[in-house]
Amino acid sequence: MLLDTFYNSILEDSDLTLRHKRQHFFDFMREIHERMQNVARDRWPDLTPVEIVANTIADETDLLCLDEVAVVDVQDASILPRVLEILSLRGVTLVMTSNSRPNELFAGGLNRHVFIPPLLRALEQTCVVVDYRKVSDTPGKWAGSRYYHPASSPSVAAKFDGDFERIEGELFQGPWIFDLPHSTTRTLRGGQYKLANSQLRGVIVDFNSLCGKECGEADFSALADHFKLNNTVLFIRDVPVFGQLDGLGSGRRFGKLVEILYDKSIPVRILASNTAERIFAPISNSQDAIEELIGDEISVAARGAVLEASCCALDRSVSRLFEMTHVSDE
Structure with a gap:
């Protein structure tokens, strides 16, 4: 509801020329994995598939809204930190919602102790975390x-x-x-x-x-x-x-x-x-x-x-x- 309100306000503002996109987090990660299967490595030999896809998204997007961030897959946990870092470095504005605090993501996940520190660092560097439920x-x-x-x-x-x-x-x-x-x-x-x-x-x-x-x-x-x-x-x-x-x-x-x-x-x-x-x-x-x-x-x-x-x-x-x-x- 909160993200809908924000995103709709962007759509209604005719003065804004932002290239904007709203996706459920699950769909966003699925798209990344699909794109990674089709990247042309010979065009960017110095970049990993994750970096190529993240830069491609940055080329297309100024504002990215992701709803219900929930890291439940070890592959997502391994690539998400780099995706966030590149989007931030490229100037993409990220607005995300989640039902979990950052340190609760990937709870019980395989080798969580390996994957969660880079993710927490990426979130700390790229985001301001607000628990809007506490606004009461x-x-x-x-x-x-x-x-x-x-x-x-x-x-x-x-x-x-x-x-x-x-x-x-x-x-x-x-x-x-x-x-x-x-x-x-x-x-x-x-x-x-x-x-x-x-x-x-x-x-x-x-x-x-x-x-x-x-x-x-x-x-x-x-x-x-x-x-x-x-x-x-x-x-x-x-x-x-x-x-x-x-x-x-x-x-x-x-x-x-x-x-x-x-x-x-x-x-x-x-x-x-x-x-x-x-x-x-x-x-x-x-x-x-x-x-x-x-x-x-x-x-x-x-x-x-x-x-x-x-x-x-x-x-x-x-x-x-x-x-x-x-x-x-x-």
Whole structure:
């Protein structure tokens, strides 16, 4: 969202003549590897394939925006530092987003101790790192939060219910609380769900009704499509802190739900046991918990990539929750 806003502002400014490009990081690295296969070494005998491709990109680009930087492949880890160095030396402006801090990249990767120091040096020399999620600490920046915690506080729960009443008050005497809203019943892979009446602008759903059962991505996507069609605000109450073992399944499902709601721009309100960072902390801070998510049936090399992806997914859920539930006063 942040990168989209920045890049769109560049597109809208007719006075700028920058040669600009926006790519997902995965696509960017795939393009580099493909170009490396086709470089004409005889034209630049003193350069490596990585240097040739990086210089070619610099010849074509003034501004490069890369979204969701996540180093999960040892080949990417080995060539990325040199790519960043050359782009910087050639004057290319880089704007990148990531769900991981620089020192968390390539977590669990093969021979990480060899590849991460050059990458960190390259990032330090070419970038200014800003954790924009922490901007909420700035006084007066945010007009309000729609993420309510702790759920155990009667006053906090009352604010959550009051938010619901303000949305629904003119439509019916409420609030109503139900496992899933009444009216239309639809059968999905995870079971039967009663979907919201099309007249209702807001529905309250208990966390266990959504993520406490074996629901899949298709289920969440269908529910989100229904809420979007009816302009429904989704209120999710009693989101717990996910334990290292017993919370793995529900935590993973909640993360997937958050991702889908974010992608489909479904307005949400959350009543949770703790902050977004802390509800995922027992999982994200536990190597054993992440290993449990991954399983045993993959190679050592692939394990590092999946570990990085799993950590990024948890960080992304925290970031998405913050964006979805905070209202800027600007």
